[in-house]
Amino acid sequence: MIILDVLTVILLVVGLVFFFAGSIGLLRFPDLMCRVHALTKADNIGLACISLAVAIYSNDWLIGLKIIFVWLFILATSSLMSFIIARRINMSNKIISGDSR
Amino acid sequence: MMFYLFDIIIALMTIILACLCLFSRQAINSITYFIALGLIVALIWTRLGAYDVAIAEAAIGSGVTGALLLFSWRKLRAAKSNITLTENTISKKVIATAFFIVVIIVFSLSSILLFSKPNSALAYLVDSSLSDSGVLNPVTAVLLNFRSFDTLLEIGVLFLAALGVYSIGISLFDYELKPSSNFLLHSLSKLVVPACVLFGGYTLWVGSYSPGGAFQAGAVWAGALILLRLAHPRLLARKLSPWLLTIGLIVFIAAAIATFVINKNFLLYPALYAGKWILLIETAAAISIALLLYSLFFIPKKINSKSAANTITDDAGESI
Amino acid sequence: MIIRLIIFSIIWMIFAQGQLNSLIVGLPAIVLASVISCRLADKNVGSFSLVGFLKFSVFFVKESFKGGLDIARRVYSKDLDIDPKYVVYESTLPTRFQRLFLSCCISLLPGTLTASLIGKTVIIHSLINAENVKQEVAQCEQVIANMFPAATDGKYVEPVS
Structure with a gap:
């Protein structure tokens, strides 16, 4: 079905745009915390678009379900990882890290 | 030409990343480029259609090796050793020799590729015997049936490597994380470790008819084990049982002896049950590989169970 | 624990595309994953709507x-x-x-x-x-x-x- 192929290509390109935005954000943003912002948000949407594109292209609902699981897993781990990184960046700032010492 | 644009781009990226990795001034930069290089090479394997190798390259070449390098870097930096890590200089002679060798390799490879016919006889042989091998994935058939001796030796080599690391006796990670730092890793491990156990099992199973197999499953499980150890130092503190470490080797050798008794030939599986024999050997091998990769990081030490550093607390001071 | 067993079994079945003979590897994996998950988990997660x-x-x-x-x-x-x-x-x-x-x-x-x-x-x-x-x-x-x-x-x- 040609409309599915067109949809796949569109989603892939949109996903690429978001991933690219994340990488450029890594270069453009001034501060370490802002860069984590850019990476987390842009890359997650990019991943969502590309996963959707692959799921549509595969034409099989079982494979699509598998891809949704993979997407959810990566979503959870990457948001947790961004939290871990953000916390690590602020470790030296006593107020934020809540170090009572 | 346009069809190969992607291939040309990743080939160029590989060369650029490799040069950056070799010639960057700081060790941490080299390590980062190395991890990126591993992932790009995994892309190359995918483009060549070698999906099993791509998975193994991404998991072991980038993941486990990257973690190994990062741990080593931190440990060396913390020890303030004499090795200057901030400078990464290579002498001109080494560069010239390496360049010369690369030129020779590229020249000979390209002349082979341009002037000889590709040998498709091997692929034909594998495909024609695939139905007898007991599995549907040609890579697994070759690794675990047609050339099973090689895999047996590979697992032996891995075991020897772990023995070597153990005999040095220096653990890469031998201090306990601050209690408050454990909280987030703890939460991450709650999500990742069960998922990795399940997914590693799936990768092991699917190796029979799809890209996957023992090495890939072992790498996934090793990642789960390492994360578990980082987040819960008490849980894996006891010594690794040597039986578990060597079970891959033991099962493989036992299979060899058993097949010799049954079929008068080492590792010639009984025709009807070949698939099941392969699965058994693969499972034992995956367990061994996971534990061997894990043991490269952590040499178990006795942990004093009463010390305060072992209670995991979160930022607010509640204990988990 | 039972809930985790069920959830992991469903996930495994989706991945293995419903093949029942995958359970020879699947069952130990599911059980192990559930046990680990229970052991690591928070004491009470609350109800879910x-x-x-x-x-x-x-x-x-x-x-x-x-x-x-x-x-x-x-x-x-x-x-x-x-x-x-x-x-x-x-x-x-x-x-x-x-x-x-x-x-x-x-x-x-x-x-x-x-x-x-x-x-x-x-x-x-x-x-x-x-x-x-x-x-x-x-x-x-x-x-x-x-x-x-x-x-x-x-x-x-x-x-x-």
Whole structure:
């Protein structure tokens, strides 16, 4: 079905745009915390678009379900990882890290 | 030409990343480029259609090796050793020799590729015997049936490597994380470790008819084990049982002896049950590989169970 | 434990495409994963509401897409237009798991990133519009609270300050 192929290509390109935005954000943003912002948000949407594109292209609902699981897993781990990184960046700032010492 | 644009781009990226990795001034930069290089090479394997190798390259070449390098870097930096890590200089002679060798390799490879016919006889042989091998994935058939001796030796080599690391006796990670730092890793491990156990099992199973197999499953499980150890130092503190470490080797050798008794030939599986024999050997091998990769990081030490550093607390001071 | 067994079995079956002879590897894997998951898990997670989950999904997809779009817009335009500030927010969610869930969602919402979670206090780094952040986070908190209705955490201890 040609409309599915067109949809796949569109989603892939949109996903690429978001991933690219994340990488450029890594270069453009001034501060370490802002860069984590850019990476987390842009890359997650990019991943969502590309996963959707692959799921549509595969034409099989079982494979699509598998891809949704993979997407959810990566979503959870990457948001947790961004939290871990953000916390690590602020470790030296006593107020934020809540170090009572 | 346009069809190969992607291939040309990743080939160029590989060369650029490799040069950056070799010639960057700081060790941490080299390590980062190395991890990126591993992932790009995994892309190359995918483009060549070698999906099993791509998975193994991404998991072991980038993941486990990257973690190994990062741990080593931190440990060396913390020890303030004499090795200057901030400078990464290579002498001109080494560069010239390496360049010369690369030129020779590229020249000979390209002349082979341009002037000889590709040998498709091997692929034909594998495909024609695939139905007898007991599995549907040609890579697994070759690794675990047609050339099973090689895999047996590979697992032996891995075991020897772990023995070597153990005999040095220096653990890469031998201090306990601050209690408050454990909280987030703890939460991450709650999500990742069960998922990795399940997914590693799936990768092991699917190796029979799809890209996957023992090495890939072992790498996934090793990642789960390492994360578990980082987040819960008490849980894996006891010594690794040597039986578990060597079970891959033991099962493989036992299979060899058993097949010799049954079929008068080492590792010639009984025709009807070949698939099941392969699965058994693969499972034992995956367990061994996971534990061997894990043991490269952590040499178990006795942990004093009463010390305060072992209670995991979160930022607010509640204990988990 | 039973719930985890069921969930992991379903996930395994989806991955193995329903082949029953995969269970020879699958069953030990499922059991092991469930045991580990139980051993590592929080003492009480609270109850879970499916309707709340659906509403949360809609909210989440919409907001995280806005977040990604916001970043893309800033990155591709000439002016970065950011005003990074830290905001302190007091959460009212009962269990620690829910507060962690909130922190992760905050990281994916437009313009906010969690920097620290201490007891009930969330410290957020906001890229723009520091005044609206509290409202947006409160909205997110409400949706999450609807997903985990009436959970109690009797073991919560006041943090030693």
